[in-house]
Amino acid sequence: MLAASSDPYKYQPGFGNHFSSEALDGALPVGQNTPQKCPYGLYAEQLSGTAFTVGRSGNQRSWLYRIHPSPMHRPFEPYSRSGHGIVGAFDAKGTVTTPTQIRWLPFTIPASADVDFVDGMHTLAGAGDTALKSGLAVHVYAATASMERRAFCSSDGDMLIVPQQGRLDIATEFGPIMAAPNEIVVIQRGIRFSVALPDGPSRGYVLEVFDGHFELPDLGPIGANGLANPRDFQTPAARYEHTSDEWEIVNKYQGELFSARQDHSPFDVVAWHGNYAPYKYDLARFAVVNSVSFDHMDPSIFTVLTCKSAHPGTAVADFVIFPPRFEVQQNTFRPPYFHRNCMSEFMGLIHGEYEAKKGGFLPGGASLHSMMTPHGPDARTVEQATKRELAPGRVADGTQAFMFESMFQLRLTSWAAEHSQRDHEYYKAWEAIPITFDPTRKAQ
Numbered sequence: 001m002l003a004a005s006s007d008p009y010k011y012q013p014g015f016g017n018h019f020s021s022e023a024l025d026g027a028l029p030v031g032q033n034t035p036q037k038c039p040y041g042l043y044a045e046q047l048s049g050t051a052f053t054v055g056r057s058g059n060q061r062s063w064l065y066r067i068h069p070s071p072m073h074r075p076f077e078p079y080s081r082s083g084h085g086i087v088g089a090f091d092a093k094g095t096v097t098t099p100t101q102i103r104w105l106p107f108t109i110p111a112s113a114d115v116d117f118v119d120g121m122h123t124l125a126g127a128g129d130t131a132l133k134s135g136l137a138v139h140v141y142a143a144t145a146s147m148e149r150r151a152f153c154s155s156d157g158d159m160l161i162v163p164q165q166g167r168l169d170i171a172t173e174f175g176p177i178m179a180a181p182n183e184i185v186v187i188q189r190g191i192r193f194s195v196a197l198p199d200g201p202s203r204g205y206v207l208e209v210f211d212g213h214f215e216l217p218d219l220g221p222i223g224a225n226g227l228a229n230p231r232d233f234q235t236p237a238a239r240y241e242h243t244s245d246e247w248e249i250v251n252k253y254q255g256e257l258f259s260a261r262q263d264h265s266p267f268d269v270v271a272w273h274g275n276y277a278p279y280k281y282d283l284a285r286f287a288v289v290n291s292v293s294f295d296h297m298d299p300s301i302f303t304v305l306t307c308k309s310a311h312p313g314t315a316v317a318d319f320v321i322f323p324p325r326f327e328v329q330q331n332t333f334r335p336p337y338f339h340r341n342c343m344s345e346f347m348g349l350i351h352g353e354y355e356a357k358k359g360g361f362l363p364g365g366a367s368l369h370s371m372m373t374p375h376g377p378d379a380r381t382v383e384q385a386t387k388r389e390l391a392p393g394r395v396a397d398g399t400q401a402f403m404f405e406s407m408f409q410l411r412l413t414s415w416a417a418e419h420s421q422r423d424h425e426y427y428k429a430w431e432a433i434p435i436t437f438d439p440t441r442k443a444q
């Protein structure tokens with residue numbers, strides 16, 4: 001499918017497709033990838049998202065036809081702008097660990113007007129080692145300014161971005177993506193992008209996985225349709241700019257930031273084809289499946305995307321949402337159950353109220369329930385859920401919570417552990433749960 005560049009936000013539908021897009025007619029070489037001379041004097045460049053030798057079903061790469069080959073830049077130097085909070089080492093030095101339940105009130109948006117997406121990003125938690133391609137990081141961003149003639153990319157992993165406040169107008173090498181709250185964007189390892197803020201101050205969450213790529217979960221007995229349907233994923237169409245102004249490329253590499261200057265825009269890809277390309281997805285398109293008889297199902301039924309590990313059924317990270325839906329279960333304690341999990345559960349809230357926590361867990365805030373850390377509905381939710389009449393109803397209308405669930409044990413950065421928005425009273429959420437045990441009354 002060819003897409004023209006006239007509409008800047010024209011997307012190609014599909015998940016994992018072999019896409020083709022050209023902003024100038026005939027810019028893609030026909031029938032081959034590396035002709036001696038490419039159409040329009042462009043240069044061919046491959047971007048590999050998997051090893052060359054990965055089997056055909058898992059192999060990901062794209063061919064970019066660009067004005068300047070990407071090595072045309074001055075050397076990378078350590079990024080010196082102070083204030084950024086990206087952390088890449090999750091060993092005992094400089095990070096903190098605790099099994100206690102953790103919650104943060106909404107992360108503050110900086111007072112100064114010149115904090116862009118890169119400088120406004122702080123790592124909250126993570127595990128593993130980028131050098132060994134094992135683990136993940138959870139970041140939050142709170143930004144007040146658009147990135148001006150600078151682009152960012154991570155050599156460390158794929159980033160799943162969850163805008164919570166303000167749209168992100170993202171220039172990428174593959175074309176532009178406009179993402180609003182309640183949409184998510186995935187930008188894979190190595191892809192350069194630049195974030196503008198059309199709505200002003202913006203906030204959101206980022207999950208970065210150091211190995212593998214996000215894929216749609218298998219549906220098993222659900223059948224061929226449902227949950228996130230492939231056709232609802234949107235990949236941009238080529239758009240290029242040909243400039244000779246100075247640009248800065250900020251590169252996250254082994255958890256550290258580096259910066260290089262170049263005398264042209266990195267968004268000079270006139271055409272591209274392949275299956276390694278960024279995409280967005282509107283969470284409102286998620287076709288929810290759940291129990292229509294009794295019992296609370298595990299939240300894995302709400303998995304939008306999964307990044308698989310080598311252990312079958314066990315994810316490096318699942319991206320799970322808690323979407324608006326009907327609730328009809330009979331004789332059932334309907335909210336999320338009390339729980340200790342062999343996975344780590346990081347949660348955020350895009351808008352509204354989460355069904356298990358009616359106060360304290362607020363849009364733009366977060367919680368972390370670590371491996372085997374007890375958690376579940378707060379006292380107020382328990383009280384209501386055990387007493388209410390179980391008529392069919394709506395759950396979570398006007399709200400959207402999400403979870404990054406991981407097989408890894410996360411460590412907190414000191415920024416996160418010592419943050420002024422950390423809610424040290426969180427444990428009180430469960431303090432007032434009434435003890436109703438009565439050995440003489442079997443039926444309640």
Ligand SMILES: O=C(O)Cc1cc(O)ccc1O
Nearest residue numbers: 298299336337339345356375
């Ligand atoms: O709120 C949580 O902790 C997430 C969660 C939701 C749910 O419906 C069941 C289990 C679970 O861990």
Ligand SMILES: [Fe+2]
Nearest residue numbers: 339345369375
């Ligand atoms: Fe949980």
